[in-house]
Amino acid sequence: MLQCLMHTRFEFPQQTAFYKGKVRDVYTIKNNYLVSIATDRISAFDVVLPRGIPYKGQVLNLIAKRFLELTKDIVPNWLIESPHPNVSIGLKCQPFKIEMVVRAYLVGHLARWYKAGHRTICGATLPEGLKEFDALPHPIITPTTKADQGHDMDISPSEIIHQKLATPEQYEQLEQYSLKLFQRGQEYARQRNLILADTKYEFGLFDGKIYLIDEVHTPDSSRYFYADSYEEALKNNESPKQLSKEFVRQWLIENNFMGQEGQRVPEMTDTKVEEISNRYIELYENVMGEKFLKTDYTNIEKDIETAVLQSLEKLN
């Protein structure tokens, strides 16, 4: 039996709101704090897949925690404490309605855009002659809208300001933070023999100050390559092995699912679910440079509740 944490429905003291994201169950406490529970739900093409992936929540939460700690000298972030491997507690910020996507390689959406003949994206210019998976001359920022519903869309900085999604000063600061964070992420990845190809950051305001929120440098928000096999793959005109959710997307595409109307998610057998779970664990061990310790699922909801209650008591 494959165990998963799919849904939670807690009633914490002084809870003022509950939000069910695609992956996280987010509880608001006293309008100021968030209890964010990373479940084992998995989304692709903005659709939550019918089956969960054992340990995925834990993988995401622990990687995000590590990078929030490793980058707090660059920008303050929302995290106060992680009282359980699936849980983070921190400041509830007013999110900017944009995602700051930073890209250093021609891969994914950018590769498709480039192949279609485009040489500019979100105000950034791309040189001629790039091949898929090539490094860009320098990292570029390609922000997207953070859609309440449907798919996120590319947006240019001038449009962000025109639509008042951020002031010019705020946007300038978000760009600076994003590039510095990305540089830190790349340095860290290099030490692990990985390449951070791209990622996205979210920011929010608390007391008028900008904070980094959400998850950072996780396989759901980033793409990594294995540095060793990257060069080799390019020489042989092959796709470099990626550490990201991309392999799930690839599998879905091969089975005719891209999140569009009328398309059906292919059957997720136990074998498939286990394969994806193992891939997430492999990813954890490569990114973190340490063995993954599986959390016990026997009483996981109770364990989470106890840990959160203890933590909230300290906050009061």
Ligand SMILES: Nc1ncnc2c1ncn2[C@@H]1O[C@H](COP(=O)(O)OP(=O)(O)OP(=O)(O)O)[C@@H](O)[C@H]1O
């Ligand atoms: N500190 C924070 N303050 C406010 N909102 C936050 C904070 N950290 C994360 N969030 C928001 O909480 C949600 C986390 O849920 P989850 O990761 O499941 O969402 P998602 O699948 O990325 O997007 P969606 O919200 O569209 O489902 C996101 O909407 C994210 O923007």
Ligand SMILES: [Mg+2]
């Ligand atoms: Mg998210």
